[in-house]
Amino acid sequence: MTTAQQTSPYQHYVYAYPHKTAYRRLQDRPALRELWAAEDRGTLSLYVHIPFCEVRCGFCNLFTRIGAPDGLTGSYLDALERQADAVRAALGDAEPVRFATAAFGGGTPTFLTASELERLCDIAERRMGADLRAVPLSVEASPATATADRLAVLAERGTTRLSLGVQSFVDSEARAAVRPQRRAEVEAALGRIRDAGVPVLNIDLIYGIDGQTERTWRASLDAALAWRPEELYLYPLYVRPLTGLGRHQGDAGADPEWDTQRLRLYRAGRDHLLARGYVQQSMRMFRRADAPPQGADDYACQTDGMIGLGCGARSYTSTLHYSFDYAVGMHEIRGIIDDYVTTADFAHAEVGYRVDGHEARRRHLLQSLLQAEGLSVADYRARFGSSPDGDFGTELDRLAGRGWLTDTSGGLLVLTPEGLAHSDAVGPELFSPEVRSAMAAYERK
Template identity: 50%
Template sequence: MTSTPTRSAIGQNRVLDYASTERQVTSSVAELLAGSPFIAYGYAYPHKTAYRPLAPPVELRALWAEEDRRALFVYVHVPFCAVRCGFCNLFTQKHPPEELPARWLSTLFEQMDAVAEAVGVGQADTGFARWALGGGTPTFLEAGALEALLVRLRERFGVDLPTTPSSVETSPETCTDDRLAVLEAAGTRRISIGVQSFAEASLRAVGRPQAAPLAVAALDRIRARSFPILNVDLIYGIAGQTPADFVADIDHAMRWAPEQVYLYPLYQRPLTGLGKRARSWDDQRIACLRAGRARLLEAGYEQVSMRMFQRPPASLGLDPGPAYCCQADGMIGLGVGARSYARSLHYSDDWAVGAAGVRSIVGEWVGRTRADFEHARHGFVLDGDEQRRRWLIQSLLQVAGLERQAYVERFGATVDADFGSTLAELGAHGLLEDDGATVRPTTLGLEWADAIAPWLNSPAVRAASRDYELR
């Protein structure tokens, strides 16, 4: 892969894909702050654009034998959606052929068998602290298929579904009573629904083919059931949207008293519907973020990250379940498009955004056998430096911050010895605060999280992402 994804400018906004520009990756923090805070969603490190074919493939049994498996996260990715929004770059296929979901489920069960054996499910030193269904849209599956998936997850991986903290994604189009009944019976703790906006004009502007009443009805159905946590996703930065409009969306969502609200900036990316039409977004994203944040804080929510706001956990009265640390504990990804995280290797299938690329990858995947799932064939090897950098980046994206002692216990060295000058530079510009025991992002640091994260990427990850050929 040698070609570089297109980088362009529309209006006064810099449109960046998954790699940072040379100016950004070589800049100081002062130069970074002269640009846009909206570069790319800061989540897992490294991004999948840094993944490459593994030669030779890595045997999963040997890989996981070296890992701490006491508190794993098992995640199932469902790569299908009823609709594809204009801003979406998730690995998902819209309107798959009628027979494809059943073939996918059958292949998923083969993968589950192979991976459960490789990870050591049933052994005393293997346990699961979290489970989740994402996508795509898990509730695209019919109720019977959804129930079969959950039964298999419980039986093959030994996950106690009702007592283990969990999350399932849904959409207004697929949030039906029969599917919700299956999720409720399984003890699903958290339901997350992508509403994005309640304003018809905003929905049209982002290529969201749904009417607002569809989301209202879906939220009513969710609240009629016993899910302890409802999360509502909303988007800001839509063309024509003002901060007051965004606050109105938040107030509308408050009618259902969601325990969590995620505020997402709108990104325009290559090969998405909006990207193909070369449409811009509003220049008022920071103003919308600040207005939305103020409204949620006023309503008693706590900010956890740039995007996540939640009611104080203690007020919910929920058992937190087994301890899980996203920086330290592993994740088992199941289904085409899912990522798995071991300490020294992140792996997945190949990745695409365009419809043809997704169809090709899914079509190949559903033809695999159990033996095909015994090895990882596509991923990124994390050496000691990359493991430290991952811990740094993921910690600084959260209000909880980076605990110095936890870093020492993990790596046998201090974060100041490894990244002292970087922390000092970020702190000098008001992006971090340091009480001696913990380094945390400031409010300004959270606003700039989507620029700070790619700025902290290693040269190797930058180079790999820069050379990735998106399809």
């Protein structure tokens, strides 16, 4: 890693560890039944991935394709059913299987028609056994696909959180991010979501777009705040290889001026939301202080398992994270989706990363520190029989020396406000050498 990369605040958005580019083909193709045999199945998360969008934004490096030829969404749901049956059989009935939380992501789940969304919910409920009306259910949507009929299905089936990708309320900025939408369409979609009665509305916004200023950033924030969203996510713009913006702008390397601009806009956005009754949950997430509770009380991402359905979804056991092949380029993605919809055998893990005790400690440290509430030293010690300082003293001392980490009197390791601002540098700094090496060796496709 170069010095420029080390000092840049924007290296990786760490929403999962190990990163998927560290996954490799599993030559032994372990059986899911064996993988889950010794796992706690009483508190699981269910994630279902829908890899379709009506358009691909210029910044997007998610596993998704534009549009779907006739019959592809139906074939994809057929494959989801086969996979769900195989996974549920692998979980077995020796112990109760319970899902504490559920999410539909993508891609854009609302790319599916209303009737297809009904079928999607049926797969989660009838095939997997998730009680969608009894647990938090989050669904991602775009303004163009947040139609009244789709929203009615989602609300009736128990959706508690609807996340709308807006990115900017300024039309010129939306065009600069290669997101063809108009503010009027966004406002209409927000009205339909509020009319549907989903308890929690999240709005995604992006800072660092070409031509964006503090004034226009404030305008987008205020336009979002007018809807009193229960949550707001503020994302820094990344220009990644193989994306639309990446192909257009190329790899310019480190850009200190852009880093400074993004940090300035982040701080302006953070302070604006804090002054208006929002509480910061992480670098990206802000939640209205009086918003209804959202999230499972008994599910912890650091410790509990996750079942992923769909060709872009991950699954987590305590010793293996697994998925299907990963790509960003459109041709490769289409090929992976085509392979998925013709797959008959879903009883084995195909691609993944084995998580040993040391990586499990790193994952717990990462996922806790990158939340504003921080890492409980007592919880860490109870789980691993060691201390964070004993396991990662050098890394933690380095963060503290920069003023990014503090040790509270309540036994918490917490990122300072500046530490949270630099979360996308903090996370990668805590990656293990093995994960870094695997990521560096990954061949982009």
